[in-house]
Amino acid sequence: MATTTPAEPAALEPVPATANGGTMRAALSRFWQRHPLLYSQLRGFGVVAVICTAVSMLIFAALRHPMGTQWANAISLVLCSVLNTELNRRISFGVHGMHLWWRDQRRGLxxxxxxxxxxxxxxxxxxxxxxxxxxxxxxxxxxxxxxxSAVMRFVLLRYWIFRRLRRPVPAPA
Structure with missing residues (x-):
């Protein structure tokens, strides 16, 4: 199926609590162990954000003088939005294939x-x-x-664009 939910990643190793900040690390570790899919999605989102930011900056720098800052910014964001949505489909949310690709891209824009x-x-x-x-x-x-804007982007990707992945997939008859 083209829009299957990615397999749950292996559980994270627990971090032992220590006197200086260990309690917070232990609490975070327990949180991520309870939410491995969210951890995986955020990790993928971070990787995609770094890639798309670098590409966007290169496009902006190349277009800045001939088009001006606002046009260079707009063009770089539109081009990188398509790349960002596609990479997030694959890396962050595990969606492969073309099923609902146009809808995802429209919403990404x-x-x-x-x-x-x-x-x-x-x-x-x-x-x-x-x-x-x-x-x-x-x-x-x-x-x-x-x-x-990345925080809002992740929330909208997770709960609006790819919300279909949060519904349980019925078992084949």
Whole structure:
């Protein structure tokens, strides 16, 4: 089946509690042992975020001078949104195949609008405060905007775009 839930990863090793911060680590370890699928999805989401952020920054840097910062930002986010949704389908949520691919991509583009609003607004604010901001400053602002929108992106991916994976799959008759 094209949209099967990924196999549960092996349980994490428990972390023994120690006097300095060990209690928190032990509690986190117990939490991740109770939620291995969430752990796997977050780990995959982090890998995808690093890849897509690097690609987005390269596209932005290449398009910045010929198109301006706002257009370079918008184009890089749209292109990377398709890549991001596809990588998250495969790596974070274990969806392989083309079943519901167009729907997932459409919804991924809606989610991208959140990041676009945050990064465009951040760039606008940066240029209001510092009209001659360097490309390094722009890249930092865009990255911070993307990090801020990443939390909402994960929640929307998990509970809206790929919510079908949370329903139990009926056993074949």
């Amino acid at each position: 809606w989610v991208m609008l959140l990041a676009l609003a945050m990064t465009s607004g951040s760039l606008w604010l940066l240029h209001e405060v510092s009209p001659k901001a360097s490309i390094v400053s722009e890249l930092v602002v865009i990255t911070l905007g993307n990090v801020a």
